[in-house]
Amino acid sequence: MTAARDASISSGRAFPGYPRGWFAVALGTEVTSDAPLTLRYFGRELVAFRSTDGLPTVLDAHCPHLGAHVGHGGSVVDGCVRCPFHAWKFDAAGRCVEVPYARQIPKRARLRAWPTVERNGLVFVHYDPCGREPDYEIPALPQVGDTRWTTFRHGKLRLRTHSREILENVVDVAHFPTVHKNVPVAFENEFEGHRAVQRSAGHGMGEHATTQYRLEATYYGPGFQITDMDSVVQTLMYNAHTMVDEEHVDLRFGVMIAPGTAGERFSEAYVDHYVDTLMHGFRQDARIWEHKRYRTQPALCDGDGPIMQLRRWYAQYYDAP
Secondary structure, three states: OOHHHHOHHHOOOOOOOOOOEEEEEEEHHHOOOOOOEEEEEOOEEEEEEEOOOOOEEEEEOEOOOOOOEOOOOOEEEOOEEEOOOOOOEEOOOOEEEEOOOOOOOOOOOEOOEEOEEEEOOEEEEEEOOOOOOOOOOOOOOOOOOOOOOOOOEEEEEEEOOOHHHHHHHHOOOOHHHHHHOEEEEEEEEEEEOOEEEEEEEEEEOHHHOOOEEEEEEEEEOOOEEEEEEEOOOEEEEEEEEEEEEOOEEEEEEEEEEEOHHHHHHOOHHHHHHHHHHHHHHHHHHHHHHOOOOOOOOOOOOOOOOOHHHHHHHHHHHOOOO
């Protein structure tokens, strides 16, 4: 993958490559020191494991020796991943630290190590085809670990779409009545640096017409959004979308709630039902995303949100051709 190919945000291609930034690749609970976790993102094969300090590590998956995939049949030993083919061992920085049958380790014997952080129960890697340092951070949420909140209930969908289709929801005010059966009565967006924000308030439709909500949804970079919503209960949601290849994306989402003053009313069954209802909203959008065609010059009307402004904000995550 070259920088030029990644740069085609304005080329008119339906799937213009991969934006740069921080992207979720696993739940923290999926990455262990027991065995490598196999991953596929950005059109590449990867492995994740925990080193001796407990921190997650993500490396390219194919051994520089003869190309074996270190995740299929490989093992984690003393915080290093061991190739299943000839037992070469690689540390958290991707360096080969042991060749059991050789006196010298080849200088080129290393795996690419990806910048990796663990935040809010998710493992993120930083993708940049030019290898530059990250220029923004994923925030740590104070609600995670707070006993007044439930833990995150997680879900994941693999969709045939591009991640920018998902991102455009943050400005698309007109789709809410049709797709989600709610009516925004206040809606505004803000774009500043690496943040794209939606602030909105509204109510449901039909039998849910008296259900009101107020929310603030913030993107931190092109692939991670946090939504703080006050409705029936106080709710915190995330969605994290990461390109698998140029035509598929993994959409991870999670929901946690704080019952507040009426907390005793809410059983675990109620919490699960409420979470399922919110997650249904992601699935409503997914039906649209998987079958739509991206329009580089859409026929917009005066009731649409600032879609082109969002696209200009998003373009910062691609290098100019």
